[in-house]
Amino acid sequence: xxxxxxxxxxxxxxxxxxxxxxxxxxxxxxxxxxxxxxxxxxxxxxxxxxxxxxxxxxxxxxxxxxxxxxxxxxxxxxxxxxxxxxxxxxxxxxxxxxxxxxxxxxxxxxxxxxxxxxxxxxxxxxxxxxxxxxxxxxxxxxxxxxxxxxxxxxxxxxxxxxxxxxxxxxxxxxxx
Amino acid sequence: xxxxxxxxxxxxxxxxxxxxxxxxxxxxxxxxxxxxxxxxxxxxxxxxxxxxxxxxxxxxxxxxxxxxxxxxxxxxxxxxxxxxxxxxxxxxxxxxxxxxxxxxxxxxxxxxxxxxxxxxxxxxxxxxxxxxxxxxxxxxxxxxxxxxxxxxxxxxxxxxxxxxxxxxxxxxxxxxxxxxxxxxxxxxxxxxxxxxxxxxxxxxxxxxxxxxxxxxxxxxxxxxxxxxxxxxxxxxxxxxxxxxxxxxxxxxxxxxxxxxxxxxxxxxxxxxxxxxxxxxxxxxxxxxxxxxxxxxxxxxxxxxxxxxxxxxxxxxx
Numbered sequence: 001x002x003x004x005x006x007x008x009x010x011x012x013x014x015x016x017x018x019x020x021x022x023x024x025x026x027x028x029x030x031x032x033x034x035x036x037x038x039x040x041x042x043x044x045x046x047x048x049x050x051x052x053x054x055x056x057x058x059x060x061x062x063x064x065x066x067x068x069x070x071x072x073x074x075x076x077x078x079x080x081x082x083x084x085x086x087x088x089x090x091x092x093x094x095x096x097x098x099x100x101x102x103x104x105x106x107x108x109x110x111x112x113x114x115x116x117x118x119x120x121x122x123x124x125x126x127x128x129x130x131x132x133x134x135x136x137x138x139x140x141x142x143x144x145x146x147x148x149x150x151x152x153x154x155x156x157x158x159x160x161x162x163x164x165x166x167x168x169x170x171x172x173x174x175x176x
Numbered sequence: 177x178x179x180x181x182x183x184x185x186x187x188x189x190x191x192x193x194x195x196x197x198x199x200x201x202x203x204x205x206x207x208x209x210x211x212x213x214x215x216x217x218x219x220x221x222x223x224x225x226x227x228x229x230x231x232x233x234x235x236x237x238x239x240x241x242x243x244x245x246x247x248x249x250x251x252x253x254x255x256x257x258x259x260x261x262x263x264x265x266x267x268x269x270x271x272x273x274x275x276x277x278x279x280x281x282x283x284x285x286x287x288x289x290x291x292x293x294x295x296x297x298x299x300x301x302x303x304x305x306x307x308x309x310x311x312x313x314x315x316x317x318x319x320x321x322x323x324x325x326x327x328x329x330x331x332x333x334x335x336x337x338x339x340x341x342x343x344x345x346x347x348x349x350x351x352x353x354x355x356x357x358x359x360x361x362x363x364x365x366x367x368x369x370x371x372x373x374x375x376x377x378x379x380x381x382x383x384x385x386x387x388x389x390x391x392x393x394x395x396x397x398x399x400x401x402x403x404x405x406x407x408x409x410x411x412x413x414x415x416x417x418x419x420x421x422x423x424x425x426x427x428x429x430x431x432x433x434x435x436x437x438x439x440x441x442x443x444x445x446x447x448x449x450x451x452x453x454x455x456x457x458x459x460x461x462x463x464x465x466x467x468x469x470x471x472x473x474x475x476x477x478x479x480x481x482x483x484x485x486x487x488x489x490x491x492x493x
Contacts, residue, residue: 097411099406099407100406127414128410137408138414139415139418141418166406167440168415168422168443169440169443170442171442
């Protein structure tokens with residue numbers, strides 16, 4: 001099979017939602033391998049669930065644009081839930097700090113909702129002063145696709161506002 | 177130039193003390209209860225001494241100061257919100273008689289910019305207010321030099337009290353209430369610190385900046401404001417662990433539908449330009465042709481702010 005003239009191989013990131021059952025991951029990877037995709041990495045965010053209670057998995061792969069389209073179609077045909085598929089790798093990172101009653105307002109729900117907004121929670125640091133009723137704080141490091149930073153931040157703002165948490169945002173554009 | 181100074185707090189009294197050094201005469205000085213007027217120049221030391229003893233600066237009514245002989249009215253009464261009175265009426269009175277006005281009071285510029293400019297248009301006098309934003313830092317004159325249309329965004333640390341509290345909390349791991357009490361003991365924070373710690377003061381300065389950049393009138397009500405009272409030492413520690421620190425930052429971003437004004441605690445690089453410590457202020461301008469400009473210095477204090485007032489007076493000479 002010959003490559004089309006414009007069919008240079010690029011890297012793609014696909015975000016999938018998998019049901020927590022044996023064999024699910026393999027079922028999701030088959031359509032990639034069978035359609036000429038070259039798997040680069042598979043990132044399974046342990047312990048985090050999507051808002052639907054499924055497991056988020058992020059797959060990096062290389063393919064030509066045509067093959068990539070075939071792969072996404074094949075994944076959907078195989079019943080795999082593709083949340084997002086694009087040529088953009090996670091190009092931007094942002095950190096935020098949340099302060100308030102994080103436990104009472106369901107931290108894992110907070111994280112899931114942020115994840116759902118095209119951001120991957122790369123790191124969470126939690127600080128809850130022991131033995132007191134004082135507010136806790138969490139620092140989230142979010143990886144977003146290029147251009148999706150504002151959308152991710154908007155979601156964090158919305159969730160923080162709804163849960164009455166103080167949000168310390170990163171300053172956009174400063175110190176470049 | 178002959179100056180009438182209305183408002184005799186830290187800024188008004190410092191302007192009175194320094195005016196002679198800048199070659200000006202103070203012909204009237206008023207505080208909240210009284211005034212002293214002399215077309216040959218009042219005795220500043222005597223008036224301030226009376227005030228220090230708990231009396232008014234003078235023995236005549238405040239209106240006498242507004243009607244005295246002067247070229248420039250220096251409006252340095254405390255900032256008020258909403259109708260910005262009595263400051264706004266003082267300004268209008270001076271403009272109606274054709275005198276210039278220099279404001280240190282943020283109220284009329286932040287809350288009634290349209291009315292202020294309308295009154296100026298009908299007057300032979302001009303209105304300047306460098307002292308209202310960033311104390312001694314020449315923010316507005318720099319924007320005027322660049323041309324407001326060439327400034328696309330302004331962000332900065334515009335409140336020394338909030339910055340003192342945040343930098344102390346971060347450096348010492350102390351609770352907000354503890355550091356606030358310390359700041360009050362040092363005279364860095366007022367007995368009622370609400371204006372500073374809730375972000376109101378910074379938001380007023382940002383509203384002024386938005387007004388100067390143009391595209392419709394901005395007031396405090398248009399600003400999205402969050403203060404620093406809910407911050408904890410542990411939140412600041414989390415920021416520090418990540419090479420960042422927290423500052424109360426005001427932002428004015430020029431958009432298609434006017435300027436967006438936001439004030440709130442923001443993560444900034446720990447050793448970055450905006451991470452000024454103590455009562456220092458900094459203003460960062462994004463420009464179309466000149467990249468980023470950073471202006472820092474004393475954002476408050478009687479003599480520092482009086483320097484900006486007297487700079488404006490000089491521009492009117």
